Amino acid sequence: xxRISYRVRPETAVLTxxxxxxxxxxxxxxxxxxSSTFVFPSxxxxxxxxxxxxxxxxxxxxxxxxxxxxxxxxxxxxxxEEQLVPLERGARFAAVFNSGMAAIxxxxxxxxxxxxxxxxxxxxxxxxxxxxHQVIEPLGFHARSVxxxxxxxxxxxxxxxPNARLVLIESPANPTLMMTDIARAAVAVRxxxxxxxxxxxxxxxxxTFQHPLAIGADLSVYSATKFLGxxxxxxxxxxxxxxxxxxxxxxxxxxxxxxxxxxxECWILDSRLSTVGLRMNRQSKxxxxxxxxxxxxPGVDRVIxxxxxxxxEQIRIRDAQTDxxxxxxxxxxxxxxxxxxxxxxxxxxxxxAVSLGGVESLVCHPMTTTHSELSAQExxxxxxxxxxxxxxxxxxxxxDLLDEFVRALDAA
Numbered sequence: 397x398x399r400i401s402y403r404v405r406p407e408t409a410v411l412t413x414x415x416x417x418x419x420x421x422x423x424x425x426x427x428x429x430x431s432s433t434f435v436f437p438s439x440x441x442x443x444x445x446x447x448x449x450x451x452x453x454x455x456x457x458x459x460x461x462x463x464x465x466x467x468x469x470x471x472x473x474x475x476x477e478e479q480l481v482p483l484e485r486g487a488r489f490a491a492v493f494n495s496g497m498a499a500i501x502x503x504x505x506x507x508x509x510x511x512x513x514x515x516x517x518x519x520x521x522x523x524x525x526x527x528x529h530q531v532i533e534p535l536g537f538h539a540r541s542v543x544x545x546x547x548x549x550x551x552x553x554x555x556x557x558p559n560a561r562l563v564l565i566e567s568p569a570n571p572t573l574m575m576t577d578i579a580r581a582a583v584a585v586r587x588x589x590x591x592x593x594x595x596x597x598x599x600x601x602x603x604t605f606q607h608p609l610a611i612g613a614d615l616s617v618y619s620a621t622k623f624l625g626x627x628x629x630x631x632x633x634x635x636x637x638x639x640x641x642x643x644x645x646x647x648x649x650x651x652x653x654x655x656x657x658x659x660x661e662c663w664i665l666d667s668r669l670s671t672v673g674l675r676m677n678r679q680s681k682x683x684x685x686x687x688x689x690x691x692x693x694p695g696v697d698r699v700i701x702x703x704x705x706x707x708x709e710q711i712r713i714r715d716a717q718t719d720x721x722x723x724x725x726x727x728x729x730x731x732x733x734x735x736x737x738x739x740x741x742x743x744x745x746x747x748x749a750v751s752l753g754g755v756e757s758l759v760c761h762p763m764t765t766t767h768s769e770l771s772a773q774e775x776x777x778x779x780x781x782x783x784x785x786x787x788x789x790x791x792x793x794x795x796d797l798l799d800e801f802v803r804a805l806d807a808a
Contacts, residue, residue, distance in 0.1 A: 406482040410669045414478025428663045429471040434463035449651070468651045472662035479669055480624075480634055484602070484616055486609030487636040489643040491650060492662065496599065496619025497523055498655040499633030501531070503617060504562065506649045507593050508537050512561040515553045517544040519778035521570045521597070521619075522767035529769075543777065544574040545710060550581055554588050561590065565613075566597040567606075567717075571726050571762040571786040572779050573700050575713040582612025593642070599623070599753075604676040605720045609638055622753030626668050626675050630661050675755060675791060679723035683789035686798050687725045695735070695805035697783065700726040723789040724752060729808060733782040736761055738808035740785065745792060745800050752788035757797055759787050 404412065415426050436442040445461035447453040449468060455461060463469060477490040484490075493499040504527075508514055514532060518541040519525070528539045540557060542549040544567065554560055563585055567576040578596055585594045595615040596608035599622050608616045618624060620632035637643050650656055657665070687701035702721035705711045714721075729735045740748045746757035750766050760766060763775065763782050770778065789797065 407670070407673070409482035410479050413482060414475045426472065426475050426663065426666060428659050430659050431470070432466045434465070434470075436462055449648075451648070466659070467654050467656060469647070469656070470659055470662075472659040472666070473656055476657070476662040476666045479666055480636065483604075483669060483672060484609060484636045485607035486638055487616065488638050489640050490634055490636045491643050491646045492620070492657040492665075493633035493635070493650065494655050494657050494661070495631045496617075496621055496633040497527065498653070499617055499619070499635050500524055500564075500597070501527060502646055502649050502653060502655065503564075503595055503615060503635060504532055504537075506645050507562050508532070509559075509561055510536050511538070512559045513538045513540060513557040514562050514564065515540050515542060515550070515557060515560055515592075516564040517542055517550070517566055517569060517576050518774070519544065519569045519572055519574075519767065519770075519780060520564070520566050521599075522762075522769050524564075524566070524597070525767075525774070526769040541777070544569040544572070544576050545713070547577050547580045547584075550576070551584050554584050554592075559590065560585075560588060560592040563592050563594050564597065565594070566600075568600050568702070568722070568724070569778075570600060571724070571767070571784065573600075573702065573724060573726055574779070575702070575710055575717070577713050578608050578613055578717055579611040586612075600724055601718055601722045604673050605680070605722055606718050609636065611717060614639065614642060620665060621751065623676055624668065624672060624753075625665055626672065626753060626755055628751060628754035628756065628758075630664050632657050632661055632665050676723065677720070678791045679753075679755075679789050680720045682791070682794040682797065683723040683725050683787075684721055685794045686787075686789060686801065689798055690725070690727060690801060690805075693802060693805050695730050695808060697728040697730050700728075725787040725789060727785050727787065728781060728783045729785060729805070731783070731808065733761075733763075735808045736783050736785050739804045742804035742807050743800060745796060746787065746790075752786075754788070755791045757788060757790035757792060759785060762786050 441462045448461040480490045481487050540553050542553045565576045585592050593614045596613045598616045599619045616636045618634040620634045691699040702714050746759045749758045750760050
């Protein structure tokens with residue numbers, strides 16, 4: 397794939413990197429390459445391609461092997477991976493998957509060893525926590541949770557985990573928006589004798605408002621279904637890194653699992669990348685206006701939103717590692733679960749649905765949906781309550797959304 401020989405800014409690179417029109421009969425934008433297998437120009441090229449894939453030989457510089465089979469890689473995945481990189485500050489390489497969960501499980505099974513330890517912040521997305529309890533631990537890996545935002549607890553967990561291989565941070569945490577100090581975590585893992593990898597689930601603020609790789613993380617992980625996709629019409633995942641060997645290990649495991657993102661979805665997702673910053677900025681501005689107004693409503697016990705943080709340590713982390721507060725707002729409605737359900741029942745513009753990051757506003761009750769796998773003890777530890785409602789603010793006019801939320805709160 398062609399590269400521009402001089403440095404350009406991310407907004408330009410995302411539209412020009414990784415695609416050469418001359419290789420696609422002059423098409424201005426990448427077409428969809430629906431092919432399961434690819435023809436080699438020579439037997440020697442086939443031998444070399446398999447040698448690289450199997451790790452027997454190393455590619456020279458930026459040279460890539462010829463394509464083999466779409467489970468291993470394909471043109472649309474290569475183009476998408478190239479064009480994702482400039483969006484993630486500090487990244488040089490990317491791997492795409494057919495869902496965010498596929499990306500996370502591939503990270504875990506690639507870098508954890510039998511008997512080794514995973515340390516993770518709590519709360520996590522409910523599906524990730526379910527994966528840890530139902531798959532990772534039964535396979536013989538040890539998992540230890542620490543409260544999101546508690547740097548001392550993370551330090552202590554690393555000290556008590558001599559076989560730690562992977563630290564997974566979700567910051568901000570879903571749905572409490574608790575932030576964890578990524579730079580301090582990076583220092584902590586580098587002090588550890590086994591030097592575990594630091595992976596950050598950057599779905600809620602990245603790649604526009606938070607840049608984990610630039611402050612010491614090894615891997616930045618995404619449910620690309622969310623803000624990267626932006627229209628709630630595809631499933632995708634991505635992992636980015638500065639280290640080519642980490643991405644090569646992931647793509648090798650991806651080839652075995654067969655969970656690469658398919659050509660059509662790669663093509664759709666690639667078409668969304670140039671508008672990620674535009675959408676996220678609009679959504680964040682909407683969310684901040686709405687959150688600051690809802691904080692005054694008598695029907696709301698608490699609004700959790702980064703611009704409204706009161707805790708000095710959370711404010712310090714927010715100011716140190718994020719650029720803008722993002723579009724996730726969590727509220728606690730007075731009256732518990734009944735009032736939360738009544739609030740949801742009255743919404744028309746915002747849809748009662750899980751997921752987040754789309755141009756349409758989505759609202760859900762985490763305790764009974766996205767995080768319903770958690771135990772009572774885990775709910776308590778995570779700070780998730782029955783009165784909690786998570787709002788993913790879209791690109792609608794913020795006043796229309798605010799009016800609807802106020803009416804629903806008044807009725808609830």
